[in-house]
Amino acid sequence: MHENKTLRIAIIGGGFSGAMVAVHLLKTITSNIVINLIERKSEIGLGVAYGTEFDCHLLNVAARKISAFSDEPGHFMRWLRHQEITLPNTNTFAPRQLYGRYIQGLLKESENFSQSTAHLKRFTNEAIDIKTTPENVTVYLDSGEKLEVDKVVLALGNFPPANPKVKNPTFYSSQRYINSTWSQKWLNLLSADDPVFLIGSGLTALDVVISLYQRKHKGKIYIVSRRGLLPQSHQLGITYQSFLNTSQTPQTISSLVRLVRQEVKTIKELGYDWRAVIDALRSQTQIIWQTLPLKEKRRFLRHVRPYWDIHRHRVAPEIGQVIAELIDSEQVVVYAGRIQAFYEHADGVDVEIRKRGSENSEILRSAVVINCTGFQSDYRKLQHPLIKNLLASGLIQPHALNLGLNVAKNGALVDASSKVSQQIYTIGSARIGELWETIAVPELREQSRLLAQELLR
Secondary structure, three states: OOOOOOEEEEEEOOOHHHHHHHHHHHHHOOOOEEEEEEEOOOOOOOOOOOOOOOOOOEOOOOHHHOOOOOOOOOHHHHHHHHOOOOOOOOOOOOEHHHHHHHHHHHHHHHHHOOOOOEEEEEEEOOEEEEEEOOOOEEEEEOOOOEEEEOEEEEOOOOEOOOOOOOOOHHHHHOOOEEOOOOOHHHHHHOOOOOOEEEEOOOHHHHHHHHHHHHOOOOOOEEEEEOOOOOOOEOOOOOOOOOOOOHHHOOOOHHHHHHHHHHHHHHHHHOOOOOHHHHHHOHHHHHHHHHHOOHHHHHHHHHHHHHHHHHHHOOEOHHHHHHHHHHHHOOOEEEEEEEEEEEEEEOOEEEEEEEEOOOOOEEEEEEOEEEEOOOOEOOHHHOOOHHHHHHHHHOOOOEOOOOOOEOEOOOOEEEOOOOOEEEEEEEOHHHHHHHHOOOOOHHHHHHHHHHHHHHHOO
């Protein structure tokens, strides 16, 4: 880059990932740069997770472990002290709203102390298309505006969940069907005693239950997923050394599962539990995933993923305790099964389910149905205008597993002709097929740092 040339970058998406790429660019750049940060919401740095309206939604990681900078592990705790915010201890699971304020503060601080040649422009808008030439990239906004830039980062975050397949999908256009849990508006549809039906039993479902609990909801809460598994809780424990040699990792899922089970058995004999074993895999998960043959990755997704998810993606202990109490009181009822049909009527909706291992159906009556199945990662099925246009023009290519996109190691997108782009990059959930572990803060903070370096290369 010539010394007097201005580097123009567009970051599409202003959640954690987009904000942190901007932070690293502003902290690193020593020459002319214009960063165009495009986010359809009015606030930058929050995204879906940290933009929650519920103060009962907690981080899934202890405060001492969730610094935005991998080389400054105590940064979040220092920020809290500077803000005169006191947590009970460093193992506290802080509110997600608080972490959103932290990210916003980092962006503001980086902007204030950046070089005079660095400029951050905010666009409250949505990108709907991208066109490229060898010289530059044009980003089209839904307002009709066009941005001419040198490089683009897709920091799109997590897309809404897909609707489950049922006999008659017309119910999905009903006001009683909620496909986004991140606004309090759906609570306004409920009376305190109304029953609620949740599709999916992962972290999103627990967020909904905790939101209802905070509102002192008294009605039944039905949770239905294929296996009826709930995320486990965190516990204080030991730091366990890695037990896998990544250069000699088994190449089949069955061998890996046996190895993990044996290690869990070993650590139990020492008086500890499985959490230490799962946590020991954290630093190696991406390497293990990338060395597995494609057929073994598919086998993992079919048979092991639900069990991995509930043990790997855990909740704060206080959240787990509330959920357990609600289940014991039978206000929350968890079913392993499949949804067969929805029958809406004047007083609510009847949901027909078939329990796992049964040939008979059961009807559960509810006031609303809330989709909590997790983010959609099959980009072929997304209705987002930007994704549809990029697929149509061949600028992006779905991953072979239909999880996210085909992405090079440096974060550059791979197009339909398998050519690695030098202009368009991505971060976060779009890389799930390539990396598997890619949506939590420890992975995103490192991706954002490395991607900023790549953009300035």
